[in-house]
Amino acid sequence: MPTGRCAVIMLATSFVLGACGNQLNSSLRGSEERVAIRLSVKESEHLRQGMQRYLASVQGIVEALHHNKRVAVSESAKNGGVGMLSGVPASVAVRLPPEFLMLSMDTHQKFDALSRSAAAGESKSQMLKQLGDILANCTACHAKYKLTPN
Numbered sequence: 625m626p627t628g629r630c631a632v633i634m635l636a637t638s639f640v641l642g643a644c645g646n647q648l649n650s651s652l653r654g655s656e657e658r659v660a661i662r663l664s665v666k667e668s669e670h671l672r673q674g675m676q677r678y679l680a681s682v683q684g685i686v687e688a689l690h691h692n693k694r695v696a697v698s699e700s701a702k703n704g705g706v707g708m709l710s711g712v713p714a715s716v717a718v719r720l721p722p723e724f725l726m727l728s729m730d731t732h733q734k735f736d737a738l739s740r741s742a743a744a745g746e747s748k749s750q751m752l753k754q755l756g757d758i759l760a761n762c763t764a765c766h767a768k769y770k771l772t773p774n
């Protein structure tokens with residue numbers, strides 16, 4: 625192979641590798657640029673407990689779906705529903721960014737919708753679609769916000 629062509633290939637390769645590297649850097653930078661949610665230590669703890677409950681709810685849903693237990697799917701989904709918000713004081717809610725609150729509310733409502741679907745005998749495929757939409761909310765919020773106790 626002529627040296628010139630070889631150099632072109634090497635250049636192209638380093639360009640592709642460079643581009644990938646940049647993409648990785650920018651996604652890492654992106655995570656550092658997450659919007660800080662500023663809550664007291666106690667309030668942060670409360671939010672983290674809510675997150676653990678979300679995760680337990682997802683686990684319960686997946687296990688119940690696997691065993692085709694609709695009542696259990698419905699109950700697990702209900703655990704992540706709007707009812708979870710009853711313990712959140714208004715004084716905390718007003719300090720959260722509106723977009724964060726909306727995403728949070730939408731996630732709780734999606735859990736309630738899945739709970740209703742399971743109770744109404746929807747197909748497994750439909751319930752998995754709803755679970756996928758819930759998980760997309762988890763991912764979207766985590767990509768955008770971080771917790772900074774103060």
Ligand code: HEC
Nearest residue numbers: 672675676678679724727728731761762765766769770771
């Ligand atoms: C409206 C925003 C929002 C949504 C929606 C959301 N989370 Fe979170 N979650 C957060 C924030 C903020 C943190 C704290 C991240 C950090 O460490 O800074 C967090 C942390 C967590 C943690 C770690 C908790 C700990 O003990 O440290 C888990 C687990 C978690 N989320 C699960 C979930 C699951 C599962 C879902 C979806 C069903 C979900 N979250 C949806 C905002 C959200």
